[in-house]
Amino acid sequence: MTRFKHDLILRIVKIMDAVLVTIPFALCWYLYYAKRIASPFYAKGDYLVVALFFVLFIMFGRVYDAFLMSMYRISEIVYAQFLAAAVSDFIMYVVIWLLSKHLPNILPGVAALVGQLVLAAIWAQGAHRAYFKTFPPQATAVIYDTRQGLEKLIGQYGLDGKYKVVATATAAECIENLSMLDGINTVFISGVHSHDRNIILKYCVENNITMFVIPRIGDTIMSSAHHMHMFHLPMLRVGRYNPQPEYLFIKRLLDIVISAAALIILSPIFLATAIAIKATDHGPVFYKQTRLTKDGKEFGILKFRSMRVDAEKDGIARLSSGEHDDRITPVGKVIRACRVDELPQLINILRGELSIVGPRPERPEIAAQYCEEMPEFSLRLQAKAGLTGYAQVYGKYNTTPYDKLTMDLMYIAHPSIIEDLKIMFATVKILFVPESTEGVAEGATTAMGQENDDKMTV
Known part of the structure; x- marks a missing residue:
């Protein structure tokens, strides 16, 4: 089978999936919401609403890799489909709210989401099995x-x-x-x-x-090259991270708006977490730790305390060994599992010390250890550190520092608001999935993972 025919069949199957998931929303719209908006639409308006959901589902389906039936397990595909449908439904609920001029009943939307989940599961199982029967390895x-x-x-x-x-x-x-x-x-x-x-x-x-x-580090840096001509010759201009001013302005504006809104909405969770931590061992609620951001500037990152007060009483910086680390308190295990311990970093974002998206900030002591074996590690400091990032979304718990560095540099190489938004939405996908510790290739288990011009160990 030619590659063109292979790709065409896959595209048709994916469109069928989008159509199937759109059906419950369309029924929900026509049978309930369309009759209750302030100024009811006629046929073209109704078509436009349904088409908007269709486009949103495809867009978020790509963000969450919901259509890759040949690359992921059925359970992973269903989860990604559910997230894509849920986010699309939420956006459409806000649209319907604006059209209705009052808060609409959410139950029909929930019923539509259940129907979408069922149809997505049927499609995922059928498409996954059909793919491997149709296309040999x-x-x-x-x-x-x-x-x-x-x-x-x-x-x-x-x-x-x-x-x-x-x-x-x-x-x-x-x-x-x-x-x-x-x-x-x-x-x-x-x-x-x-x-x-x-x-x-x-x-x-x-x-x-x-x-x-x-890719190697050099490949990732070269991917940011600007194509040009000089001396009647093709040239690739490569330089340090230097995004456009308008990108930095919009990025900072998003940081302020999103962090401020999140702090207001999540304030009940802040209060409940603070009470739980204080009631457990009477120690401080917050934990402040020195981290590195753009150009090596130090700042104090805020977290809800999840470890014992004397976790580093000897003064030596240590990475957490995971959920079995005996320094983690009972409350700490819960807030770590839910990622709640990271929420105070919204304050760092509002202050401008941190961005929503960027390379995760490292402790100076840990960064120094990495740089000893992997000098390129300092290249992460070209951009402001972030609450979430490319490496956090697409890496795993035991992805090596070298591979995470490569991911961060891939992000730095192509600054884009669209990419930032994709990473923000993709972060939702990992919030409800336990840290994975899938194996890595042999030779990938050195402490840092290093590369120079002659050698790469990952």
């Missing part, structure tokens, strides 16, 4: 150098039904015999130096082989 090769074990990750993430690894080889072995890639559909490149990688890349492009590359 792609013959796959894993080419590595300093980073091994990617073929194991394919199995651990349940992708062996899509990618059937039939060959693994070092970059040197592959370059010596490029014909080993004949008959291969997909190639994964892991930790291969740029010179060797480019030889394999050209061969793959020439022979219509899809290639996935785990």
